Amino acid sequence: MKSAIITGFAGVWAIAIPSLALAQSGGGGTGPGMPVLVGESRSVDFNEKTMDERARDAAERDALQKQQKGKDEARSLRARPARLKDLVEGAKIFDKKGVEIGTIQSVDGNSAVVASGDSVVAVPADAFGKNRNGLMLAMTKAQFDKLVAGAQ
Numbered sequence: 001m002k003s004a005i006i007t008g009f010a011g012v013w014a015i016a017i018p019s020l021a022l023a024q025s026g027g028g029g030t031g032p033g034m035p036v037l038v039g040e041s042r043s044v045d046f047n048e049k050t051m052d053e054r055a056r057d058a059a060e061r062d063a064l065q066k067q068q069k070g071k072d073e074a075r076s077l078r079a080r081p082a083r084l085k086d087l088v089e090g091a092k093i094f095d096k097k098g099v100e101i102g103t104i105q106s107v108d109g110n111s112a113v114v115a116s117g118d119s120v121v122a123v124p125a126d127a128f129g130k131n132r133n134g135l136m137l138a139m140t141k142a143q144f145d146k147l148v149a150g151a152q
Helices: 002-025 051-077 141-151
Strands: 092-094 100-108 111-116 119-124 128-131 134-137
Touching (some): 111 141
Antiparallel strands (some): 111 119, 128 134
């Protein structure tokens, strides 16, 4: 078995050595050790992308960035509970759609007095939320106006 392996390697060396000698001597090439090129030569870069592939990649990247921006914006508009220290005189109050409802006129204990148009109403502090736009209530302006009209 050892002789078969040695013979196998000897056969490989018998083929490789003359080829190596020819390449080093420059036999038939354009210079020492240079291979002969037949026909049109072109280097191939397997990482090279066509213009269409680059455009598609850019469009996909832009779409992902736009999607992420939308998620970030939605996250920043998502309300979280407002703290009592967030309720300050003069702060604007918005509805859940971002429409201005009114302004805090004063804060008294656990409620804030909100002035909206000609109406003034006390709103419990735990009813307020907050997002990047400021303080808000979880209702539309129309719903708020209807509640205020019903309370008077």
